[in-house]
Amino acid sequence: MRVLGVSGSLRQTSHNGQLLRAAASLLPPEARFTEYERLKAIPPFDEDDEPSPPAAVEDWRAAIAEADAILFATPEYNSSIPGQLKNAIDWASRPFKETVLRNKPAAVVGASTSMFGGVWSQAELRKALGAAGARVVDRELPVAGAQEAFDEHGRLLDHDLSLELESILAELLDEVRQRSEVALKG
Amino acid sequence: MRVLGVSGSLRQTSHNGQLLRAAASLLPPEARFTEYERLKAIPPFDEDDEPSPPAAVEDWRAAIAEADAILFATPEYNSSIPGQLKNAIDWASRPFKETVLRNKPAAVVGASTSMFGGVWSQAELRKALGAAGARVVDRELPVAGAQEAFDEHGRLLDHDLSLELESILAELLDEVRQRSEVALKG
Numbered sequence A, B: 001m002r003v004l005g006v007s008g009s010l011r012q013t014s015h016n017g018q019l020l021r022a023a024a025s026l027l028p029p030e031a032r033f034t035e036y037e038r039l040k041a042i043p044p045f046d047e048d049d050e051p052s053p054p055a056a057v058e059d060w061r062a063a064i065a066e067a068d069a070i071l072f073a074t075p076e077y078n079s080s081i082p083g084q085l086k087n088a089i090d091w092a093s094r095p096f097k098e099t100v101l102r103n104k105p106a107a108v109v110g111a112s113t114s115m116f117g118g119v120w121s122q123a124e125l126r127k128a129l130g131a132a133g134a135r136v137v138d139r140e141l142p143v144a145g146a147q148e149a150f151d152e153h154g155r156l157l158d159h160d161l162s163l164e165l166e167s168i169l170a171e172l173l174d175e176v177r178q179r180s181e182v183a184l185k186g
Helices: A013-028 A055-064 A083-092 A119-131 A161-186 B013-027 B055-066 B082-090 B118-131 B159-185
Strands: A002-007 A034-035 A069-073 A105-109 B002-007 B032-036 B069-073 B106-111
Touching: A002 A013, A002 A055, A013 A034, A013 A069, A013 A105, A013 A161, A034 A055, A055 A083, A069 A161, A083 A119, A083 B082, A105 A119, A105 A161, B013 B032, B013 B069, B013 B106, B013 B159, B032 B055, B055 B082, B055 B159, B069 B159, B082 B106, B082 B118, B106 B118, B106 B159
Parallel strands: A002 A034, A002 A069, A069 A105, B002 B032, B002 B069, B069 B106
Antiparallel strands: none
């Protein structure tokens, strides 16, 4: 099973990048984790550009298509989704009839230096992914005070949070298994 | 009074561009309307780029700083704000202590080809603007079925919607007047 990790923060040493790697270390051996590292290259969605999508958009869509599941780790900007992450979802969701997000298992977690761990951003991202047709795990993982949340090996210091992350990942992978069973029957 | 119009849609002949121009024609003579046309040039927000913001970001921030009020007209993508518009808000909101959005009067309207006129996108945009410190008119103008909403002169065909738009603009300009009274007293 191929899990694609996507960080909503673009900076090099972001807490959400850390959170993705903490998640990767909790995945079972049958899952292969890759982090998508070219989110910044995706240009603004413009309907006029749809007939010939830029190469960065094709790359992003292909990465989603090849993944069995996507794990988003997102900060919160102005009480909502970081604009560039939402822009990437907007491109991936089009054209609606053939979007690579359709029925794609996805989960959303997030780290934030705030007290609330970015729950609004995570909720809005789940909503947008659902609107685009993805199968979204209906749970959240708000990692608050992100600057102090990880140990020197990049693991979550809070054991309960770590268990919760593991459980969200298990649900995400179950969704993949259910999908492949449906595909075998269909 | 200088009103800056910002369309959340980047395409050339967008319904939201039309809606901005319909709004401009309803403004009183003392208001001067300008449409911001360089939203697409704003690069993805990346905290690593903050120390030396790209020229397109400086241009956007200056346009906001020079305006007395901002009118946003936005479509709805995946039940939320178009990514690139949110990205522009993210840049404008930083650094938080000196954001050009602080106390800036703003209103949000929107046109959409859907039945609901993009109310979720408008609500989320108001929330994000409020989080960034703007003074947001707490009303919405959902122009549904946008492809049939305007006459050949670009006016809203629905007279009630047009009156509502005029009333939202009046509230926006009142906010500007109240701010300048506070400034005179202060």
